[in-house]
Amino acid sequence: MSESVLKSLSGPVVLLGAGKMGGAMLEGWLKLGLPADKAVVLDPNLPAETAAALAGRGVLVNPALASLPAPAVLLLAVKPQVAPEALPPVAPLVRAGTVVVSIMAGRTLGTMAGILGAQAAIVRAIPNTPAAIGRGVSVAVAGPTVTAAQRELATALLGAIGIVEWIGDEALMDAATAVSGSGPAYAFLLAEVLAQAGVAAGLPAELSARIARATVSGAGALMDQSDLPAATLRQNVTSPGGTTAAALAVLMDAGKGFGPLMVEAVAAATKRGKELAG
Incomplete structure (x- = not known):
């Protein structure tokens, strides 16, 4: 299911932040069949050799935002402390049908909706470090505007690095993070x-x-x-x-x-x- 979902996306998957966790997720998506030309990395701090390697595989690295088509997914993998500066520039990418998946610790659905817009379809997830070897656990919660299809897509993306467990109440996220994230x-x-x-x-x-x-x-x-x-x-x-x-x-x-x-x-x-x- 994950492979078919990733191969049938109408728009690109845009990854904001390609550090250890974001990079592990990108590798997982490509292994599961996401076409490299549907992967976009936005990370001004990406080492030159890493950027060149990704570009050599067909991944689009740090393009002009205005040139991007409407993304199927915007995945937020930046440090939570830089979110107030990093998110507003990418907010215009969030169109009707775009699902936003955030793996930023401590940034609530409400906080992100305040920056990206109240109608944004936002999934908040906390993966843990065994994701680096495909053995992670991601605990996820969906915002009120997320559709069943968007939730399935988020499951496919997060499932590239391990198992996915959904909760219905965001108030449980801190306890879930204390168990699986830590x-x-x-x-x-x-x-x-x-x-x-x-x-x-x-x-x-x-x-x-x-x-x-x-x-x-x-x-x-x-x-x-x-x-x-x-x-x-x-x-x-x-x-x-x-x-x-x-x-x-x-x-x-x-x-x-x-x-x-x-x-x-x-x-x-x-x-x-x-x-x-x-």
Whole structure:
């Protein structure tokens, strides 16, 4: 479905901001079959060699805005702090039928509608960093003027970098961001502190780092390929009275264990997201 949707667009896909996330999305679209001549990149800070490479593949890079036909999609992938300066120049590109997909953190549907126009069909989404290898999670919410076809198109575009989950209430976006958007950092921290704990238990630092990293990534791969709930996978590793049970007794302490800490951490990230949006 994604491939057919991307191949049948009536207008170009305009990408504003081709940094790590925007660039990963562009690569995903091209791999899924978006014709290169329907991809437009707007990024004045794009390195010359990157711009030349994209142009060599047929992608239109930094054209005059007045020369562009009505886009099927305008994807906003600039840093949120530059949005007040970056969005007004591209606002005239938003025509009837154009869907705007924003992956800017903290910029609400209302904020973007205030710049792009109240009738703009806007989808707000937050992808996470595994998008760089096509394993991302994007949580998305549609504005009131987005049609079913435009939502399908947004799903196809976001699906090029991983799975897409839709929510019906934008108020949930900060909590979703705290779980999926920030979540990779929690997994990386687990590998980091697990390695440190191994050193404290007597392992050589390099060995501990290697086996901690491989263990966290391997467990993630196992969970991805299994239909079992995470709790069941955990229980399958845990023999009564064994070493894993001894460790989990500490990590699952009701007062100071991993669970209460994670609840506190996600709450802190959610609170900060609301502050940034305000």
